[in-house]
Amino acid sequence: MFALVDCNNFYASCERLFRPELIGKPIVVLSNNDGCVIARSNEAKALGIAMGAPAFKMEKEMKQNGIHVFSSNYTLYGDISNRVMTELSGFTPDIETYSIDEAFLSLHGMPLGALEMYGREIVRAIHRNVGIPVSVGIAPTKVLAKVANKIAKKNPSKRGACLLDTQEKQIEVLSKFDVEDIWGIGRQHTKRLNALGVKTALDFMRLPRALVQKQFTIVGLKIWEELHGVPRIELEDVPAAKQTICTARSFGKMIETVEQLAEALANYAATCAAKLRRQKCCASCVTVFLHTNPFREDLPQYARSAVANLHQATSSTIELIEVSAKMLSQIYKAGFLYKKIGIILSEIVPENEVQVSLFDTIDRPRDAEIMGALDSINAKYGRDALRIGRQGFGKRWKHRQERLSPCYSTRLSDVLTIKV
């Protein structure tokens, strides 16, 4: 049996956690650069605010409806997420953190009759100890647990937890469950399934197995089998090392000069390098890309990328900043207004399996020590407390974050003061 624990409207719930006067009020959270809506409280959903809606088009609507708007505060959400996950680990060590607001738990060996109560206990514990509302779906496969979770979220009568243990219950629910709401069925698959006359999850289950495999590949077949109660997707309790690591951002204001682009890029390279070291890996392939704003059809457009293969894999911030800066100078063209730049690291290997190059001229042990010092200083004094000169101070290329909430739980100066 699997349980899927999913935080309700997670980002909106985090914003509300330290602003209790916002309970019952509509809240939306915007994407990076305050671009579009990525999270909504139930009240905002009820007002018809669409997921992914561009913020600038809704300025008026949000004002009229008294919606509280926030820039995304990933420092806050990340910290609250850690608290939720820590709480869940108290229930079982067999846990897979699936995303910032979701985790799968393996519940093997638990008596079936107790499962729904167990789910409700999880809901109560997270609410009491972290303050975030969650829903729990329990079923024999991950895909069914996802279904159960949606049922729990939608029906208040479930009191936060839904158990789909028997086939009868599953059939009953799946006959009313839209096929597009199944985990792993996206827009394209929905179109093709609708064309086959498939509307509900049950319709999908009743398609012949061979047809499913032919039309929707092995991925579709796994989903089909999971709906039938056959586990095909396992719990991944040790997170796999990432095969690509990317940092890219749009700018608040478009940028013209190569100096400012270089400064932004240096910061993204530093972020990528730190992510790489956190998973104890090195990368030997670097991609740098940049482009103008494709929405501004009135302006000249330019987009380019460059790929570099290093002779030896690295995780050094210094080296990656240097390499990416060189690549930028190769692809930068003056006379354009740039909207976004980014860096992608690939060909990632564990740091103790790096193929040593005969032609290497870098003092690797020394660099590793410097990086170790850099990481421990930044862990203690905050991200980017110690930085490479090229990173600058980001005065000109900042992204937009006009409605950022305080880092209530991670920055001493932002901790709430309570007058008693």
Added chain:
DNA sequence: TCTGGGGTCCTAGGACCC
């Protein structure tokens, strides 16, 4: 003025090898 960012997996087809 303004439209997110960061990932994974699978397949088809071409190049190349013997």
Added chain:
DNA sequence: TCTGGGGTCCTAGGACCC
């Protein structure tokens, strides 16, 4: 005259997730 057959690797593109 005959137009094999089996395999690997790589890449681009498509689909999906949160």
